[in-house]
Amino acid sequence: DGGITQSPKYLFRKEGQNVTLSCEQNLNHDAMYWYRQDPGQGLRLIYYSQIVNDFQKGDIAEGYSVSREKKESFPLTVTSAQKNPTAFYLCASRTNTGELFFGEGSRLTVL
Amino acid sequence: GEDVEQSLFLSVREGDSSVINCTYTDSSSTYLYWYKQEPGAGLQLLTYIFSNMDMKQDQRLTVLLNKKDKHLSLRIADTQTGDSAIYFCAESKGNKLTFGTGTQLKVEL
Numbered sequence: 252d253g254g255i256t257q258s259p260k261y262l263f264r265k266e267g268q269n270v271t272l273s274c275e276q277n278l279n280h281d282a283m284y285w286y287r288q289d290p291g292q293g294l295r296l297i298y299y300s301q302i303v304n305d306f307q308k309g310d311i312a313e314g315y316s317v318s319r320e321k322k323e324s325f326p327l328t329v330t331s332a333q334k335n336p337t338a339f340y341l342c343a344s345r346t347n348t349g350e351l352f353f354g355e356g357s358r359l360t361v362l
Numbered sequence: 363g364e365d366v367e368q369s370l371f372l373s374v375r376e377g378d379s380s381v382i383n384c385t386y387t388d389s390s391s392t393y394l395y396w397y398k399q400e401p402g403a404g405l406q407l408l409t410y411i412f413s414n415m416d417m418k419q420d421q422r423l424t425v426l427l428n429k430k431d432k433h434l435s436l437r438i439a440d441t442q443t444g445d446s447a448i449y450f451c452a453e454s455k456g457n458k459l460t461f462g463t464g465t466q467l468k469v470e471l
Contacts, residue, residue, distance in 0.1 A: 293463040349393045349454050353404035
């Protein structure tokens with residue numbers, strides 16, 4: 252079945268550590284997105300990529316990095332520079348008519 | 363305003379209709395969307411409306427669009443307990459979607 256897979260579902264990190272969240276899609280979509288969700292704040296865009304080997308900063312890119320070496324994969328690294336990384340992270344890919352299809356999310360907790 | 367706005371909470375009785383409202387920001391948005399999020403899960407696309415339409419109906423869901431006021435609503439007929447979730451509206455801006463803060467719908471027996 253086609254879809255978007257995020258892993259891990261839950262992740263714990265010590266302060267000062269970098270962590271990488273995985274996002275894989277087999278929908279053959281060109282565009283992929285990373286959002287962060289905090290209670291009462293909706294979804295905020297971190298990074299997005301329209302095509303392989305290209306990506307752009309979203310509204311809250313500081314402390315995060317991405318790569319897009321393959322069409323199917325768009326991993327997000329939460330670096331130690333991110334001051335408040337505890338959140339629910341959602342990856343999505345987009346159809347040509349604009350609909351976003353989301354993964355099940357990764358919950359990151361900083362200890 | 364700069365943000366896509368929604369009320370935070372809505373409580374309805376099972377069997378009643380629910381109406382979730384949204385005010386968006388960009389009159390040039392091509393598509394407007396409604397997403398549903400159940401606890402601990404990703405967002406699921408419910409429906410969308412093209413900006414040149416006033417209304418779209420899909421089974422129990424009715425979307426109304428007022429472009430003049432930049433107001434979007436989602437009506438759920440015969441609301442069931444399985445409809446309890448957070449509902450997000452979103453507007454398209456170029457290659458990005460901007461989401462509202464979400465409305466938590468609680469369905470009471």
